[in-house]
Amino acid sequence: MSKMIAAHGLTKVYHDGKRGDVTGADSITFECVEGEIFGLLGPNGAGKTTTLRLMATILNPSSGTVTLNGYDVRSQPERVRASIGYLSGETGLYGRLTPREILRYFARLNRYPDGKREGRIEELVTLFEMGEFADVRCEKLSTGMKQKVSIARAVVHDPPILIFDEPTSGLDILVADTLLTFIEECRDAGKCIVFSTHIMSEAERLCDRISVIDHGRILATGTLDELRRRTGERYIEKVFRALVGRERHAEG
Amino acid sequence: MTDLLRDRRSVIATIVLPMLLFPILLFGSKRLEELRAGRLDEETVVVSLSGSQRGVETLIEADPFLERRDVADPEKALRRDEIQAALLLPGALPSPGGAAVVVTLYYDESDELSRLARERLNGHLETWRESLQAERLAAIEAPADVRDVLDLEMTNIASEARMAGGRLGKVFPMMLVFLLLNGAAYAAVDLFSGEKERKTLETLLTSLADRRSVVLGKFLTVFVVAETSTVLFVLSNLVSTKLGLTGAEAGRTTLALSPGVALIVFVVTLPLGILMSAILSYLSSCARTYREAQTLILPFTFGAILPAALGTLPGIRIDSVVAVVPVANVSVAVREALIGHFPPLPLAVVIVSNLAYAAWVLSRAARLFDGEAVILGSSSAIPTLFRRERPLVREAMIFYSAELLALYYIGSSLQAKNLMVGLFITLYGMLLVPSLLFARYHRLPLRAAFSLRRAPALTLVAALLMAPGTLLVANGLFRLQSRFVPVPEELFSSMEGLLGSSDRSVLLTFFLVALSPAICEEILFRGLLLGRLRRAMAPWRAALAGGLLFGLFHLSIYRILPTAFMGITAGALVLLSGSIFPAMVLHGTYNGMVIFGEHFDVLRRLDGHDPSLIAIAALLGIGGIVLLLHGRRAGNSVPTP
Numbered sequence: 001m002s003k004m005i006a007a008h009g010l011t012k013v014y015h016d017g018k019r020g021d022v023t024g025a026d027s028i029t030f031e032c033v034e035g036e037i038f039g040l041l042g043p044n045g046a047g048k049t050t051t052l053r054l055m056a057t058i059l060n061p062s063s064g065t066v067t068l069n070g071y072d073v074r075s076q077p078e079r080v081r082a083s084i085g086y087l088s089g090e091t092g093l094y095g096r097l098t099p100r101e102i103l104r105y106f107a108r109l110n111r112y113p114d115g116k117r118e119g120r121i122e123e124l125v126t127l128f129e130m131g132e133f134a135d136v137r138c139e140k141l142s143t144g145m146k147q148k149v150s151i152a153r154a155v156v157h158d159p160p161i162l163i164f165d166e167p168t169s170g171l172d173i174l175v176a177d178t179l180l181t182f183i184e185e186c187r188d189a190g191k192c193i194v195f196s197t198h199i200m201s202e203a204e205r206l207c208d209r210i211s212v213i214d215h216g217r218i219l220a221t222g223t224l225d226e227l228r229r230r231t232g233e234r235y236i237e238k239v240f241r242a243l244v245g246r247e248r249h250a251e252g
Numbered sequence: 253m254t255d256l257l258r259d260r261r262s263v264i265a266t267i268v269l270p271m272l273l274f275p276i277l278l279f280g281s282k283r284l285e286e287l288r289a290g291r292l293d294e295e296t297v298v299v300s301l302s303g304s305q306r307g308v309e310t311l312i313e314a315d316p317f318l319e320r321r322d323v324a325d326p327e328k329a330l331r332r333d334e335i336q337a338a339l340l341l342p343g344a345l346p347s348p349g350g351a352a353v354v355v356t357l358y359y360d361e362s363d364e365l366s367r368l369a370r371e372r373l374n375g376h377l378e379t380w381r382e383s384l385q386a387e388r389l390a391a392i393e394a395p396a397d398v399r400d401v402l403d404l405e406m407t408n409i410a411s412e413a414r415m416a417g418g419r420l421g422k423v424f425p426m427m428l429v430f431l432l433l434n435g436a437a438y439a440a441v442d443l444f445s446g447e448k449e450r451k452t453l454e455t456l457l458t459s460l461a462d463r464r465s466v467v468l469g470k471f472l473t474v475f476v477v478a479e480t481s482t483v484l485f486v487l488s489n490l491v492s493t494k495l496g497l498t499g500a501e502a503g504r505t506t507l508a509l510s511p512g513v514a515l516i517v518f519v520v521t522l523p524l525g526i527l528m529s530a531i532l533s534y535l536s537s538c539a540r541t542y543r544e545a546q547t548l549i550l551p552f553t554f555g556a557i558l559p560a561a562l563g564t565l566p567g568i569r570i571d572s573v574v575a576v577v578p579v580a581n582v583s584v585a586v587r588e589a590l591i592g593h594f595p596p597l598p599l600a601v602v603i604v605s606n607l608a609y610a611a612w613v614l615s616r617a618a619r620l621f622d623g624e625a626v627i628l629g630s631s632s633a634i635p636t637l638f639r640r641e642r643p644l645v646r647e648a649m650i651f652y653s654a655e656l657l658a659l660y661y662i663g664s665s666l667q668a669k670n671l672m673v674g675l676f677i678t679l680y681g682m683l684l685v686p687s688l689l690f691a692r693y694h695r696l697p698l699r700a701a702f703s704l705r706r707a708p709a710l711t712l713v714a715a716l717l718m719a720p721g722t723l724l725v726a727n728g729l730f731r732l733q734s735r736f737v738p739v740p741e742e743l744f745s746s747m748e749g750l751l752g753s754s755d756r757s758v759l760l761t762f763f764l765v766a767l768s769p770a771i772c773e774e775i776l777f778r779g780l781l782l783g784r785l786r787r788a789m790a791p792w793r794a795a796l797a798g799g800l801l802f803g804l805f806h807l808s809i810y811r812i813l814p815t816a817f818m819g820i821t822a823g824a825l826v827l828l829s830g831s832i833f834p835a836m837v838l839h840g841t842y843n844g845m846v847i848f849g850e851h852f853d854v855l856r857r858l859d860g861h862d863p864s865l866i867a868i869a870a871l872l873g874i875g876g877i878v879l880l881l882h883g884r885r886a887g888n889s890v891p892t893p
Binding site: 046055056058077078081082084086088089091092093094095106110111150153157 | 450451452454455456457458459460462610
């Protein structure tokens with residue numbers, strides 16, 4: 001299986017007037033392959049979003065490297081962006097456009113072949129059951145509808161890598177389930193998926209491998225079973241608590 | 253673009269407003285005209301006389317607001333704006349009792365100054381007529397026909413179109429600039445800060461489109477919107493002309509544009525549109541939210557409308573200096589175009605200079621997007637000064653503002669009561685003592701806070717040598733500025749009151765106007781404020797900002813530029829030498845020379861562009877700079893603050 005993502009010593013330092021230098025990501029190192037769901041698990045402010053933003057070329061790393069689909073974020077950011085579909089709480093929708101228009105716009109921005117475009121859009125509209133509201137302005141849609149549009153937007157150009165930053169936050173169980181099912185289907189289609197969450201059950205259901213992250217550092221990486229063995233805990237919550245607690249305890 | 257088009261507010265701003273504006277403009281122009289009359293009263297106009305009539309010549313030469321410059325071909329000179337009116341007098345008077353004296357007055361109805369010249373000449377001719385009449389009555393006993401001793405022919409050289417253009421030129425350029433700004437501002441705020449606020453920017457940036465094309469695309473949209481609103485404005489004028497809405501009722505000629513002029517206006521405004529769009533794009537990409545963008549844009553809008561308004565003042569012609577002043581250049585160019593005046597070279601300068609400014613701003617904006625600050629919305633993206641929270645900069649700024657208010661409310665009234673005592677209290681009681689208290693309160697080490705370090709002797713000499721050059725440049729700036737903002741006579745008289753030595757000794761004047769400011773003002777500005785600013789920004793920026801604050805402190809728009817220049821030079825001296833004393837020497841010498849000049853009337857000679865004076869000052873200045881750099885190296889005890 002070919003390696004899709006490789007991060008080595010990825011570090012991001014923010015300069016903040018009040019707090020001085022803040023390290024958002026500290027020597028993050030991991031790899032992912034095709035057909036794998038890789039989970040970043042951590043509490044709020046742990047550095048998950050920073051790591052994903054670095055991968056999406058929205059932020060520039062202070063040091064370290066990360067390559068996606070073989071392209072380095074620093075030297076070939078456009079190639080990287082062409083290879084990924086990125087979705088986070090910060091990726092909003094144009095309120096005055098309809099879902100179809102948004103999909104069309106992003107398909108064009110991402111240079112998706114013109115001839116296949118409309119077909120792809122209809123495929124996504126059907127897949128996410130957006131038929132009823134595909135021509136209504138986005139500002140009038142509910143949170144769940146918007147999230148469906150956002151996901152469709154992220155994958156409209158059919159990228160080999162998907163980066164989802166807490167995609168289920170704020171969704172009801174049904175929509176969340178649709179989404180998780182979609183992610184599983186993507187894995188089965190051979191895509192490489194990086195997925196951050198602080199919801200343990202999602203991680204348990206989806207992730208092939210998990211990195212537990214806190215204070216910008218990866219505390220442990222492995223399959224859930226490996227992590228269980230390492231901590232001697234049965235439930236994922238306990239595993240997580242053991243890892244994070246151990247670290248915090250060591251610091252204190 | 254589609255997203256923006258669906259925003260009703262943007263639509264109103266760019267389409268409806270320009271259409272409504274024109275009718276409003278028609279009613280508003282009268283009011284503006286009244287406002288401007290005030291300024292006109294003080295203008296000096298140039299007139300040409302041909303033929304010779306002692307009576308008229310004396311009257312005209314006695315009028316302080318008329319300047320006589322005789323030309324061979326008055327009509328041509330009038331068209332070229334070399335003169336504002338011409339009077340054709342007969343060589344000799346016809347015999348008493350004979351025919352009336354024929355006098356012809358040439359003027360240009362489309363030019364306010366020319367109309368002014370006409371009015372003034374007319375007044376003098378009236379006086380002359382009366383004296384002629386009296387003369388004739390005395391010369392002949394028999395009551396001849398004495399009512400028509402003078403036959404005045406008025407010749408207006410301006411065509412109807414030119415006259416209409418002249419009237420339109422008073423308000424049209426300002427409206428144009430305003431619309432441009434208004435349209436561009438809506439689009440810019442929506443596309444840059446709005447996308448940030450609605451969180452669509454990050455979505456956009458994860459797409460394949462690279463950041464430069466995102467900036468460029470957004471900028472182009474802003475530009476198209478801005479231009480659309482001006483084009484619609486001009487079109488609405490053309491259409492309402494066709495429909496006869498701007499018709500010539502009540503004896504007024506139409507306020508219509510000809511298609512040709514409209515085209516010229518469009519071409520000249522185009523680069524300004526690019527510039528405005530670039531600046532607004534830049535400003536709003538600095539902001540994180542709508543509201544922040546609006547607070548950033550508002551002062552800029554005022555700053556841009558002002559030069560546009562200045563450009564519509566009568567008497568400002570397009571020349572090499574005006575042509576490079578952004579906004580004002582377009583405003584003047586449009587006004588000139590409206591009266592059918594298209595000087596090709598200045599127009600080219602206007603277009604090229606605006607394009608150059610726009611390119612610079614746009615490259616800055618693109619760099620901003622390259623950085624990640626746009627996403628993070630961190631304060632580092634926002635132009636410095638007030639945002640950074642480095643040691644005590646904010647406190648120092650508050651202190652400065654308090655000083656400014658105190659000066660405005662207390663200082664000036666004290667000085668109005670008794671100039672010398674007031675000056676003494678202001679300088680020592682309101683500048684020096686509070687500055688020291690500020691440092692004490694914040695427990696700043698005095699030596700470091702005020703740069704009270706021993707200066708290398710050479711730098712002191714250098715400061716002395718640089719003073720004349722500084723004064724000359726400041727004086728030049730003053731005159732440049734007075735082209736746009738004419739200096740009222742009162743300022744000169746109040747300056748004379750300050751400097752004049754009629755009722756007190758020169759020594760006292762030197763003490764209060766040269767020595768004391770050199771100490772007190774320097775302690776506050778180059779000591780305290782510069783020291784604080786230096787901790788927040790690069791040295792050259794600190795010197796610049798400190799100088800501007802100093803210029804502002806003189807509470808007079810006429811003196812901002814010259815005093816700011818003095819302040820910047822003094823600031824540079826402090827930063828280069830590490831000591832405040834060279835700045836004190838410069839300031840003292842500078843003010844001293846002004847007093848000296850006023851006292852011995854040297855200033856008048858300085859005004860005459862004397863090349864040898866300029867050369868001496870320049871030589872001294874260069875010598876000063878060399879010494880300064882040398883002294884700095886030799887002194888080598890320069891701890892940067």
